[in-house]
Amino acid sequence: MTSDVQIPSAMPLYTDDDVVRVRAQVRQFAVEIGLSLVDQTKVVTAASELARNTLRHAGGGEARLQILQRENMRGLHLAFSDRGPGIADIGLAMTDGYTSGGGLGLGLGGAKRLVDEFELTTEVGKGTTVVIIKWKRF
Amino acid sequence: MEKIPILRIGKVLLVTIQVDMHDRLALALQEDLSERIVRDEANGVIIDISALDIVDSFIGRVLSNTAAVARILDAETIVVGMQPAVAITLVELGLNLTGVKTALNVELGMAMLSRRLRS
Numbered sequence A: 001m002t003s004d005v006q007i008p009s010a011m012p013l014y015t016d017d018d019v020v021r022v023r024a025q026v027r028q029f030a031v032e033i034g035l036s037l038v039d040q041t042k043v044v045t046a047a048s049e050l051a052r053n054t055l056r057h058a059g060g061g062e063a064r065l066q067i068l069q070r071e072n073m074r075g076l077h078l079a080f081s082d083r084g085p086g087i088a089d090i091g092l093a094m095t096d097g098y099t100s101g102g103g104l105g106l107g108l109g110g111a112k113r114l115v116d117e118f119e120l121t122t123e124v125g126k127g128t129t130v131v132i133i134k135w136k137r138f
Numbered sequence B: 001m002e003k004i005p006i007l008r009i010g011k012v013l014l015v016t017i018q019v020d021m022h023d024r025l026a027l028a029l030q031e032d033l034s035e036r037i038v039r040d041e042a043n044g045v046i047i048d049i050s051a052l053d054i055v056d057s058f059i060g061r062v063l064s065n066t067a068a069v070a071r072i073l074d075a076e077t078i079v080v081g082m083q084p085a086v087a088i089t090l091v092e093l094g095l096n097l098t099g100v101k102t103a104l105n106v107e108l109g110m111a112m113l114s115r116r117l118r119s
Helices: A016-032 A037-058 A090-094 A107-114 B023-039 B057-072 B084-093 B106-118
Strands: A009-013 A061-070 A073-082 A117-123 A127-135 B006-009 B012-016 B044-048 B076-080 B101-103
Touching: A009 A016, A009 A037, A016 A037, A016 A061, A016 A073, A016 B023, A037 A061, A037 A073, A037 A107, A037 A127, A037 B057, A037 B084, A090 A107, A090 A117, A107 A117, A107 A127, A107 B084, B006 B023, B012 B023, B012 B106, B023 B057, B044 B057, B044 B106, B057 B076, B057 B084, B076 B106, B101 B106
Parallel strands: B012 B044, B044 B076, B076 B101
Antiparallel strands: A009 A061, A061 A073, A073 A127, A117 A127, B006 B012
């Protein structure tokens, strides 16, 4: 069973500076739940990739950060959502090296490798939401 | 707009990144560095990232591109001081920093450059 121990904090993602702020807030939560330094680095890096995707591909959106409590486990739940063009071919978008935005094409696939859970929902013309979870290891 | 300072030591340019860079700042650094290589006739660039908590694909690409541009301008770039957690994350992310030479710290980076200059 998953229950939230904290009201999700929504952060706007419309500028480069917003991406920096989201990174800092994710770091703070990662420290708070006691993630190791490597896991902190991984989740902040994943958040940075996804926040930039939201900004570059959809023109902006928001990030929702939440600390999860599941029995004796704590985790960090991050959702990045936009009302952008959506993704027509998810398989292609997840492929390393494929890019529609002039980047390296490592954002989605790379972010997925850095976290424990990854879920992408998208609808063409409506928008995209990517949810990631990083659990604290005991 | 804020800028990242570039120091010159002989023919080497030294950049110490001490802030969490937003993307525009990283691109500005790349441009500033290429201009300074030409103006100062530098043949080496050391980028100290020991204060960086993360290197994501964007910053990684900026480092690779900076090294590539510097090479065309006849200067060698060495990225120094990467934290172990950052290195682990980079590899998992799938980023291999193509063409970027690395050293553990500024001193070792300087030694690498002076070996290159002697040969």
